[in-house]
Amino acid sequence: MCLGLLAFGDASGYEIKKEFEQGPSRHFMDASFGSIYPALTKMTDEGLLACRTEPQEKRPDKKVYSLTADGWDALDAAIAQPVSQDKIKSDFSFVMMFADRLPRSRVAALIDTQIESSREGIREFEEADAPLDSAGVSFVRRYGLAMRKAHIDFLERNRHFIEAGAQDDPVDDKSIPEPVS
Amino acid sequence: MCLGLLAFGDASGYEIKKEFEQGPSRHFMDASFGSIYPALTKMTDEGLLACRTEPQEKRPDKKVYSLTADGWDALDAAIAQPVSQDKIKSDFSFVMMFADRLPRSRVAALIDTQIESSREGIREFEEADAPLDSAGVSFVRRYGLAMRKAHIDFLERNRHFIEAGAQDDPVDDKSIPEPVS
DNA sequence: TATCACATGTAAAGGGTTACATGATTGC
DNA sequence: GCAATCATGTAACCCTTTACATGTGATA
Numbered sequence: 001m002c003l004g005l006l007a008f009g010d011a012s013g014y015e016i017k018k019e020f021e022q023g024p025s026r027h028f029m030d031a032s033f034g035s036i037y038p039a040l041t042k043m044t045d046e047g048l049l050a051c052r053t054e055p056q057e058k059r060p061d062k063k064v065y066s067l068t069a070d071g072w073d074a075l076d077a078a079i080a081q082p083v084s085q086d087k088i089k090s091d092f093s094f095v096m097m098f099a100d101r102l103p104r105s106r107v108a109a110l111i112d113t114q115i116e117s118s119r120e121g122i123r124e125f126e127e128a129d130a131p132l133d134s135a136g137v138s139f140v141r142r143y144g145l146a147m148r149k150a151h152i153d154f155l156e157r158n159r160h161f162i163e164a165g166a167q168d169d170p171v172d173d174k175s176i177p178e179p180v181s
Numbered sequence: 182m183c184l185g186l187l188a189f190g191d192a193s194g195y196e197i198k199k200e201f202e203q204g205p206s207r208h209f210m211d212a213s214f215g216s217i218y219p220a221l222t223k224m225t226d227e228g229l230l231a232c233r234t235e236p237q238e239k240r241p242d243k244k245v246y247s248l249t250a251d252g253w254d255a256l257d258a259a260i261a262q263p264v265s266q267d268k269i270k271s272d273f274s275f276v277m278m279f280a281d282r283l284p285r286s287r288v289a290a291l292i293d294t295q296i297e298s299s300r301e302g303i304r305e306f307e308e309a310d311a312p313l314d315s316a317g318v319s320f321v322r323r324y325g326l327a328m329r330k331a332h333i334d335f336l337e338r339n340r341h342f343i344e345a346g347a348q349d350d351p352v353d354d355k356s357i358p359e360p361v362s
Numbered sequence: 363t364a365t366c367a368c369a370t371g372t373a374a375a376g377g378g379t380t381a382c383a384t385g386a387t388t389g390c
Numbered sequence: 391g392c393a394a395t396c397a398t399g400t401a402a403c404c405c406t407t408t409a410c411a412t413g414t415g416a417t418a
Contacts, residue, residue: 013369013371033369037372056368059415060412079283083272088209090210091265093321097185098256101257101260102260110264134278135343136277136278139277139280140278150327151328154327158324165317166316193397193398195398213378214397215379215399215400241397242398243397364418366417367415369413369414370411378403379404380404381401382399384399385398386395389392
């Protein structure tokens with residue numbers, strides 16, 4: 001993943017981490033410093049990356065990595081590899097399977113949070129500098145956008161269904177929604 | 182996850198694995214025998230699960246697990262816990278970021294595979310016995326269905342865009358698609 | 363004054379998969 | 391005969407996160 005991100009421009013470990021958090025890769029990959037720094041060191045040892053230290057004023061020194069010819073070859077080899085199926089880890093979906101055992105207010109709050117975080121993701125994607133993207137990056141960014149929109153759309157259209165099936169809230173027991181098929 | 186699946190009925194480790202592969206939980210969780218069996222043993226030791234051995238004819242014995250009262254409590258505690266953000270690991274999205282470096286035929290094949298596997302997932306979900314689902318399970322199943330449909334929809338609407346940007350195939354260099362904005 | 367952003371790195375601990383070990387039966 | 395399904399379990403290995411270690415400068 002680090003190798004891939006460096007194909008879009010030289011960067012330090014710290015900048016790669018920011019890319020994982022904020023860039024278009026945000027919605028399908030992630031890594032912590034504990035795996036980024038060792039990976040960068042290892043690939044430099046293997047000759048896939050070159051490293052130069054950039055001194056900065058009023059900031060700690062920066063180690064900027066860039067792809068070598070071997071690095072580009074390794075990237076091309078990686079993207080030629082067969083791809084495995086997408087894997088999703090969703091606490092939300094897991095908890096929703098037991099919505100019947102949860103108070104209505106919790107189910108509603110869970111859905112609200114999901115919608116809000118998808119809206120947040122959409123905002124971040126739309127703010128990003130899309131005109132500079134390659135066709136591939138643009139495709140991936142719009143893909144992330146489309147999935148988030150579909151996510152919000154599904155939740156808004158179906159929430160009434162599951163909220164109706166949930167447990168009455170312990171305290172507030174008025175205003176029972178009609179059951180919906 | 183095992184605790185959760187057992188809430189829908191007693192099962193053996195082998196059956197839980199099948200549930201991960203075929204049930205509605207298929208699209209957001211997974212586990213191998215190497216983690217299922219130890220988890221089952223551990224939870225039995227902790228008193229969350231009860232285990233009975235069912236002898237079978239012409240088949241190895243089965244160890245069927247069921248939730249104890251403590252198990253139900255642990256499940257309720259688990260679903261009351263704050264949920265973390267969904268995490269997606271997508272080789273496909275990663276490779277697509279570098280579509281410009283790939284031959285058109287590979288990009289097309291990658292997209293075909295994605296569409297086909299989503300169609301396959303839809304078929305499996307629709308075949309399943311939906312009428313017996315709880316409101317929660319039904320919601321999650323329809324959620325998986327909606328996401329897969331959105332996935333296919335995006336790919337079909339946008340594939341021409343990225344396939345146009347990819348590299349000419351090494352051998353076949355005729356029939357160049359028009360660039361699309 | 364405290365927290366955040368910048369900046370790199372290591373080690374312990376945790377979680378998971380892969381591979382192995384074993385064995386019967388059914389279908390191609 | 392060979393592969394797949396049924397069925398359970400262990401251990402080595404791999405990868406990752408979490409937490410720690412260190413230090414400056416800007417902002418609230």
